[in-house]
Amino acid sequence: MISENIDTHLAQRDYRAMGRCRIDHFLSEAVSQELYKALDDHTEFDVAYACSPEPKLVSAEAWRNMDGPGRQRLHSQLRSQAAEGRGFLYCTYIARRQVGASSRQAALLDTVFDFWGGEALRRIIFDVTGIEVTGAECQFTRFTPGQYLTRHRDTLVGNRRKIAFVLGMSRDWHPDWGGLLHFYRESGEIEEVWIPRFNTLQIFDITHIHGVSAVAPCAPRGRYSLTGWFTA
Numbered sequence: 001m002i003s004e005n006i007d008t009h010l011a012q013r014d015y016r017a018m019g020r021c022r023i024d025h026f027l028s029e030a031v032s033q034e035l036y037k038a039l040d041d042h043t044e045f046d047v048a049y050a051c052s053p054e055p056k057l058v059s060a061e062a063w064r065n066m067d068g069p070g071r072q073r074l075h076s077q078l079r080s081q082a083a084e085g086r087g088f089l090y091c092t093y094i095a096r097r098q099v100g101a102s103s104r105q106a107a108l109l110d111t112v113f114d115f116w117g118g119e120a121l122r123r124i125i126f127d128v129t130g131i132e133v134t135g136a137e138c139q140f141t142r143f144t145p146g147q148y149l150t151r152h153r154d155t156l157v158g159n160r161r162k163i164a165f166v167l168g169m170s171r172d173w174h175p176d177w178g179g180l181l182h183f184y185r186e187s188g189e190i191e192e193v194w195i196p197r198f199n200t201l202q203i204f205d206i207t208h209i210h211g212v213s214a215v216a217p218c219a220p221r222g223r224y225s226l227t228g229w230f231t232a
Helices: 009-018 029-041 060-064 068-083 106-116 119-129
Strands: 020-023 046-051 054-058 088-094 135-143 148-152 161-169 181-184 190-194 198-205 209-212 223-231
Touching: 009 020, 009 119, 029 106, 029 161, 029 198, 029 223, 046 060, 046 068, 054 088, 068 148, 106 119, 106 135, 106 223, 119 198
Parallel strands: none
Antiparallel strands: 020 198, 046 054, 046 088, 088 135, 088 148, 135 223, 148 209, 161 198, 161 223, 181 190, 181 209
């Protein structure tokens, strides 16, 4: 599944210097193309959002069938929270915890989920970061126009997360389309911005403050990725 030509030396240097790195052309060409097609053509996603009093996960059908006034109230709440730097809205296909998500390529997606917590990937993560991990928590995500993830850390008390990751699956993404991964300083200033890349594995320390900017109305397709945390 992993490309035979990946180079972890630069990633190792960058991670140990900055706590984050990228590895381009991570999956084999055949697997990356098949996975993109599965996500873009064959998968229906649930919708995840953070709105008082707690985060929600709803099926694509329920999201489509939400009545007009209810949708307006929800978007008003989401906008109010986002204006204060809180909350998120995006589409998701979560391993073994779907509400209504479905895929005509479910076997491929499950294979990726299983592989991500396996020994081959754990060895690469140790080589790059020097951190031993034992598994992974994963979800496929799709950000469409107006969807976003406000800035946050991935640290949770008592959680097993050690390293965050994003496998970018967005083809020929233009920065004007939004959906950019921002890293922030404690002051709130932007420290670095990563434009989505196709078949690039991004790894970063869970203590980094980060977020995904809203996808612009002009974006002609979804921003796809496999995202989650390596755990121990």
